[in-house]
Amino acid sequence: xxxxxxxxxxxxxxxxxxxxxxxxxxxxxxxxxxxxxxxxxxxxxxxxxxxxxxxxxxxxxxxxxxxxxxxxxxxxxxxxxxxxxxxxxxxxxxxxxxxxxxxxxxxxxxxxxxxxxxxxxxxxxxxxxxxxxxxxxxxxxxxxxxxxxxxxxxxxxxxxxxxxxxxxxxxxxxxxxxxxxxxxxxxxxxxxxxxxxxxxxxxxxxxxxxxxxxxxxxxxxxxxxxxxxxxxxxxxxxxxxxxxxxxxxxxxxxxxxxxxxxxxxxxxxxxxxxxxxxxxxxxxxxxxxxxxxxxxxxxxxxxxxxxxxxxxxxxxxxxxxxxxxxxxxxxxxxxxxxxxxxxxxxxxxxxxxxxxxxxxxxxxxxxxxxxxxxxxxxxxxxxxxxxxxxxxxxxxxxxxxxxxxxxxxxxxxxxxxxxxxxxxxxxxxxxxxxxxxxxxxxxxxxxxxxxxxxxxxxxxxxxxxxxxxxxxxxxxxxxxxxxxxxxxxxxxxxxxxxxxxxxxxxxxxxxxxxxxxxxxxxxxxxxxxxxxxxxxxxxxxxxxxxxxxxxxxxxxxxxxxxxxxxxxxxxxxxxxxxxxxxxxxxxxxxxxxxxxxxxxxxxxxxxxxxxxxxxxxxxxxxxxxxxxxxxxxxxxxxxxxxxxxxxxxxxxxxxxxxxxxxxxxxxxxxxxxxxxxxxxxxxxxxxxxxxxxxxxxxxxxxxxxxxxxxxxxxxxxxxxxxxxxxxxxxxxxxxxxxxxxxxxxxxxxxxxxxxxxxxxxxxxxxxxxxxxxxxxxxxxxxxxxxxxxxxxxxxxxxxxxxxxxxxxxxxxxx
Numbered sequence: 095x096x097x098x099x100x101x102x103x104x105x106x107x108x109x110x111x112x113x114x115x116x117x118x119x120x121x122x123x124x125x126x127x128x129x130x131x132x133x134x135x136x137x138x139x140x141x142x143x144x145x146x147x148x149x150x151x152x153x154x155x156x157x158x159x160x161x162x163x164x165x166x167x168x169x170x171x172x173x174x175x176x177x178x179x180x181x182x183x184x185x186x187x188x189x190x191x192x193x194x195x196x197x198x199x200x201x202x203x204x205x206x207x208x209x210x211x212x213x214x215x216x217x218x219x220x221x222x223x224x225x226x227x228x229x230x231x232x233x234x235x236x237x238x239x240x241x242x243x244x245x246x247x248x249x250x251x252x253x254x255x256x257x258x259x260x261x262x263x264x265x266x267x268x269x270x271x272x273x274x275x276x277x278x279x280x281x282x283x284x285x286x287x288x289x290x291x292x293x294x295x296x297x298x299x300x301x302x303x304x305x306x307x308x309x310x311x312x313x314x315x316x317x318x319x320x321x322x323x324x325x326x327x328x329x330x331x332x333x334x335x336x337x338x339x340x341x342x343x344x345x346x347x348x349x350x351x352x353x354x355x356x357x358x359x360x361x362x363x364x365x366x367x368x369x370x371x372x373x374x375x376x377x378x379x380x381x382x383x384x385x386x387x388x389x390x391x392x393x394x395x396x397x398x399x400x401x402x403x404x405x406x407x408x409x410x411x412x413x414x415x416x417x418x419x420x421x422x423x424x425x426x427x428x429x430x431x432x433x434x435x436x437x438x439x440x441x442x443x444x445x446x447x448x449x450x451x452x453x454x455x456x457x458x459x460x461x462x463x464x465x466x467x468x469x470x471x472x473x474x475x476x477x478x479x480x481x482x483x484x485x486x487x488x489x490x491x492x493x494x495x496x497x498x499x500x501x502x503x504x505x506x507x508x509x510x511x512x513x514x515x516x517x518x519x520x521x522x523x524x525x526x527x528x529x530x531x532x533x534x535x536x537x538x539x540x541x542x543x544x545x546x547x548x549x550x551x552x553x554x555x556x557x558x559x560x561x562x563x564x565x566x567x568x569x570x571x572x573x574x575x576x577x578x579x580x581x582x583x584x585x586x587x588x589x590x591x592x593x594x595x596x597x598x599x600x601x602x603x604x605x606x607x608x609x610x611x612x613x614x615x616x617x618x619x620x621x622x623x624x625x626x627x628x629x630x631x632x633x634x635x636x637x638x639x640x641x642x643x644x645x646x647x648x649x650x651x652x653x654x655x656x657x658x659x660x661x662x663x664x665x666x667x668x669x670x671x672x673x674x675x676x677x678x679x680x681x682x683x684x685x686x687x688x689x690x691x692x693x694x695x696x697x698x699x700x701x702x703x704x705x706x707x708x709x710x711x712x713x714x715x716x717x718x719x720x721x722x723x724x725x726x727x728x729x730x731x732x733x734x735x736x737x738x739x740x741x742x743x744x745x746x747x748x749x750x751x752x753x754x755x756x757x758x759x760x761x762x763x764x765x766x767x768x769x770x771x772x773x774x775x776x777x778x779x780x781x782x783x784x785x786x787x788x789x790x791x792x793x794x795x796x797x798x799x800x801x802x803x804x805x806x807x808x809x810x811x812x813x814x815x816x817x818x819x820x821x822x823x824x825x826x827x828x829x830x831x832x833x834x835x836x837x838x839x840x841x842x843x844x845x846x847x848x849x850x851x852x853x854x855x856x857x858x859x860x861x862x863x864x865x866x867x868x869x870x871x872x873x874x875x876x877x878x879x880x881x882x883x884x885x886x887x888x889x890x891x892x893x894x895x896x897x898x899x900x901x902x903x904x905x906x907x908x
Contacts, residue, residue, distance in 0.1 A: 116143040117340075118351055120165045122186055124149045124173025124205050125509070127813040128251075128732050130739035130779060131319040132171055132203060137744035139329050140336050142166075146779055149173070149184025158188045159196040164351055167199040167339045170206025172317060174624050174816040176254065177208040177218055187213075198348065199310035199339035204252055207313035211256040211304065214277045221300075224253035224877045226626035227725030229322045232302045234282040239312060239334040240303070246327040248302075249320030249728065250284075253623040253877075256301045256315070278304040282314070310342040320732050321749050371443060371462055372472050378447055379480050381430035382535050386485030386492035386842070387557035388550035389567050396547065396574050398422035398540045399656050402669070404573060405566070408649050411448065411532050412671045413496035415837055417846040418684065419665035420543055423491045423838055426536040426566075428553060433497075433672060436469050436529040438506040443469065444527070446673075466506045469529070470801045473839070477793040482841040486548055489539040493552040494841040497531035497672060498850065501833035504805025505822070508815045524866060526830050526857040530672040531839075536562065538570070552841070588653045593901040595650060598639050601899070604632035606885060613884055615824045616875040627729045627811040628821055630884065631829065631872030634892055636854075636899050638865045650865075651676040651856070657898045658854075662759050666848030668836050674860065677831055679853040680895070682758040685806050685835045688796035690843035694741060694770040696734045698808040699849075700727040700874055701755075701764035704890045714762035715755045722878035723764060727753050729876075731766040733807040733814060738770035740780030741799045746771045760894055770799075792843035800835075806849045809833040811874060831855040832870030852894050869895045 119142050123129045133144045145165070154161050162168065168189055175182030182205070189200055190213045202210040212218050231247050234240035258280065282303035303314045312335055318328035342348075398414060405426045406412040411433055413425045427448070435444040443464040464472070477494065485492035506528070536556065539548040549566045556562035609632055616628040638650070655669045655678040664680040684697040701723040703714040717723070731752060738747045751767035772795045780802040781795065811817035832855065837847030851870075858865040871892035873884050 116141060118142065118165045119144050120162065120168045121146050122149060122168065122170050122184075122189075122206070123147065124171055124175070124182065124184070124186075125813065125815055126171055126173040126205075127807070127815075128317065128319060128736050129171050130736045131732060132169065133779070134739045134744040134747065135319045135328075135332065136169065139332050142336075144169075147185065149186060150181070151185060153185070153188070158185070159192060162192070162196065162198055163349065165198065166343060166351055167201065167336075170200060170202040170209060172204030172206065172251065174813045175205065176623055177205060177212045183209050197309060197346075199335075199342055200312065201335055201339075202311075202313035203319075204315060204317060207304070207315045208252075208254055208256060210306075210311055210313040211278065211301070214306070216278065217257040218254050219257050220621060220623075221253055221255050224620055224623070224626075225250040226253070226620065226877055227251065227729040228721060229724075229728075230284055232282050232284045232316065234303070235280070238279075238281050238305050239331050239338065240281055241334055243327050243330060246324040248316035248318065248323040248328070249732070250316055251320075251626050251729070252315060253621055256304075258301050277307055279307060281305055281312075310339060310346075317732075320728070321735060321752060322728055368471060368475055369462075369464060369468055371445075371460070371464065372475055374445070374460060375472070375476050376479060378432045378445075379430070379476070379533065381428075382480055382482075382493060382533075382552045382841070383554050384481070384483045384552075385554075386482050386550050386552050387554070387563060388486045388489075388548050389563050390486070390546055390548040391567060391571060392545045393547055393571075393574050394545045396540070396570065398424060398542075399659070400573060401538050401540060401547070401570060403652065404569070405538065408652070410671075411673070412669070413532050413534070414669045415496060415846075415848075416542075416665065416667045417490055417837065417848075418687065420541060421490055422540040422542065423496065424538045424540070425496050425532055425534045426538060428534075428536040428551070428556075428562075430535050430553065431533060433530070433532045435527040435673060436464070436466075436503070438466055438502055438528045441465055466503075470507075470797065474794045474797050477797065477839060477841060478791065480841055481791060481793070481843070482552060485842060486539075486550065488541070488546070489548050489550070490844050490846060491537065491539065491838050491840045492550065492842040493535050493537065494533075495531040495839040496534050496670075496837075497529070498670060498677060498831060498836040499800070499804060499834050499847075500526060500528040500831055501805050501809065501829040503528040503834065505818055507801050507804045508818060524857050525828050526675045526855065527673070530670075530675055532672060538566070588656065589902055592650070592653050592657060595638060596899055596901050599899065600637045601896070602635045602637075604634060604888070609885055609888070610881040612824050613875060613879070613881045616820075617877070617879075619820050620875070620877050624820060625811050625813065625817040626876075627726060628817055628824075628875045629809050629811045629872060630821070630875050631809070631825065631833065631870050632888065633827065633829075633832070634869045634871070634896060636867040636869070636896075638867060638899075640860070640863060640865055649860075651678060654678055654854075654898060658895065661898050662852065662894055664759060664852065666836075668848065670836065675831070675855065675857045677836065677850070677853065677855045678895075679836060679848070679850055681836075681848040681851050681853060682761075682763065683806075683808065683849040683851055685837075685847045685849045686796075686800060686803060687846045688792060688799065688844055690792055690840070692772045692792065694738055694772065694796070694799055695750075695768065696738060696803070697765055697767050698727070698730045698734055698806070699758075699763045699765050700730050700808055702873070702887060702890065703762045705760050705762065709762070711755065711757060711762060718753075718755050718762070718764045722876055724753055725878065726874045726876050727764045727766055729812045730807050730874075731768065733812045734766075734768050734803070737780075737803040737807065738768060738778075738799070740778045740802055741795060742770035742772055743776045743778040746773060746776075746778070761890065793839065793841070793845065796843070796845040797839065800845070800847065804835065805833060806835060808849060808874075809851070829870055830857075830868065832868065852891065854895050854899075867899070871895075 284300040431448040445460040447458040536551045662680040666681040668679040670677040683699040835847040856867045873887040
């Protein structure tokens with residue numbers, strides 16, 4: 095792998111009218127899900143530029159000392175694992191091996207702190223209980239980097255600690271601690287209680303910060319970059335460290351850092367070559383113009399389900415997606431419709447031209463090999479080449495792709511994806527494909543707030559007088575004033591049809607003992623420091639006898655979807671019939687939105703309380719304010735800040751809402767809302783290896799954010815990659831559609847995707863004698879979780895969807 099991820103391309107800063115070239119810091123990344131938060135804090139607070147190396151990188155030319163002459167200081171980042179394990183700290187060890195002449199200032203954070211302590215003879219042991227996502231007040235000496243900071247609240251993410259002799263509250267005694275006095279001074283500590291073998295509880299003091307007595311090495315056990323750490327105090331601490339680091343460089347006569355040589359960054363300005371399949375896609379898209387033509391009218395009674403079933407036949411690929419609780423986007427077949435599927439295990443792309451209007455040399459079906467990275471490159475290129483320049487400004491989607499990406503598609507987007515997923519193949523299982531997208535030229539958008547219906551198309555012929563747009567407007571208006579069927583009769587007919595099928599269905603539920611054993615396995619990984627939080631999930635499988643369409647109506651999945659929306663309406667409800675895959679979703683959770691200009695946003699949801707007659711919003715807020723629940727959400731909040739900083743770069747991310755409890759139908763949930771602003775002149779580190787972005791619009795940045803942020807952090811835990819690895823082993827199954835995302839890619843530049851929770855899906859063939867429907871459910875396991883509590887929470891979430899698979903005699907519709 096290339097050793098460096100890149101460097102900041104910002105313009106030089108100015109001071110007193112003179113340009114000042116930012117100083118350089120090297121950040122060593124241990125594949126943590128908070129790394130870009132640390133990098134952003136360094137750049138924002140210190141006005142420096144940061145270069146990133148991973149712990150498993152190799153030094154340019156094999157010479158660490160020469161390369162480090164480019165930098166004023168090094169920051170050793172946090173990460174999962176154990177400093178005793180060479181692979182977990184990697185090239186951090188090389189920093190401690192530098193000669194006195196080559197030495198430079200170092201700040202270790204969490205794992206970097208533990209590496210510093212271990213290297214200098216301090217044992218690193220397990221805590222009596224991990225402190226993951228917990229906010230604690232630490233005490234300091236008020237000296238060195240803690241000058242004028244006597245104590246502060248910080249966020250902790252660690253299960254190991256440096257074992258120093260007891261630290262007294264009086265800082266003079268703390269500094270004279272005999273064990274630390276050999277080489278390290280203690281600068282901060284945390285009072286903690288530990289139960290000893292006698293059953294008594296005795297206070298202990300955990301070191302939270304140290305300073306080497308004679309070398310420019312500092313370390314902090316806490317996470318200064320967390321959104322719940324005392325921001326001003328942490329900025330002051332970082333500033334003091336930087337001031338002392340620069341002073342060391344001056345007084346030690348350390349040479350002026352060399353100017354960064356661009357070539358050593360291994361960057362490439364060349365656009366990666368694209369596979370030939372992209373030419374076929376462009377041929378199939380020739381009918382899509384640069385403009386989205388539209389007409390609109392206003393109505394109240396007309397709902398999205400009626401529009402969808404009026405304009406789509408039961409056998410046609412169909413997607414209906416509700417975005418942010420306001421707009422329902424409904425696909426409509428056109429002569430230029432086509433769809434694609436991608437499966438990560440075999441790296442195969444399947445394409446089907448649904449009407450053969452633009453088929454290349456008569457080909458309407460194509461099956462070809464394509465790597466996962468090429469798949470994303472092709473999507474970016476196609477969206478850029480087929481950009482729609484204008485349309486109705488009041489709707490979020492003009493044309494483009496509608497569909498889903500599976501959880502396993504997300505695993506394949508991680509740097510070390512191989513071996514993460516449970517092995518399977520399309521041929522020998524009923525697992526769904528990992529990406530399924532429908533190319534959509536014609537669509538109808540329903541604004542649920544204003545009642546505005548927009549009928550639109552990118553096909554020029556559809557805009558002609560008496561063309562498809564005007565014809566469809568008249569058809570929908572006729573539905574409003576002259577409904578074809580009586581609504582009550584229709585509901586009764588649908589209920590009878592569903593109940594006759596569901597009464598013959600069977601369900602296979604998760605095994606409680608097995609789930610609790612998996613819970614114990616998660617807890618073991620948390621204690622080992624492998625993860626801070628693991629989102630354990632399981633699956634219920636419902637076997638349903640197939641039904642024949644009744645008088646040409648939408649089939650069983652569609653009727654079931656309508657029942658689900660009646661029982662559990664949600665901000666991101668969705669229906670999809672793509673190939674053999676059927677998806678019914680009533681998700682309350684936004685994964686990722688982006689507009690057509692520069693804004694990205696994510697809204698993770700962690701922490702759930704079931705509604706009941708005696709449960710109010712106020713009571714739910716009190717329950718969800720517990721240490722366990724806030725830690726669960728905080729860890730994911732910090733994770734998605736990292737994700738967005740990776741795209742938007744330093745200075746581009748802010749937290750709009752943090753740990754707020756809201757009403758979501760049958761449950762109360764805690765959410766966090768984070769926004770990122772894209773600056774094309776300064777992309778984040780995760781977007782800098784994509785030269786296509788230099789000339790692309792927001793759709794390319796949105797797609798890159800989607801690629802880099804999958805799978806959803808609220809469904810994995812943190813750190814994401816190490817958590818996914820352990821979850822795949824513990825769960826030993828493919829999650830499929832569940833835990834993936836669904837939404838749209840707009841040719842105008844925008845996009846919106848929900849997290850596929852509260853979702854049922856099937857990939858059984860329509861002509862099978864029976865269909866297997868799968869419902870995933872689970873929750874975040876933290877060190878404060880209990881096996882029974884997690885089991886009960888899983889059942890609450892499962893029943894939100896499973897209830898509609900029961901005959902109506904046992905379903906109470908709201």
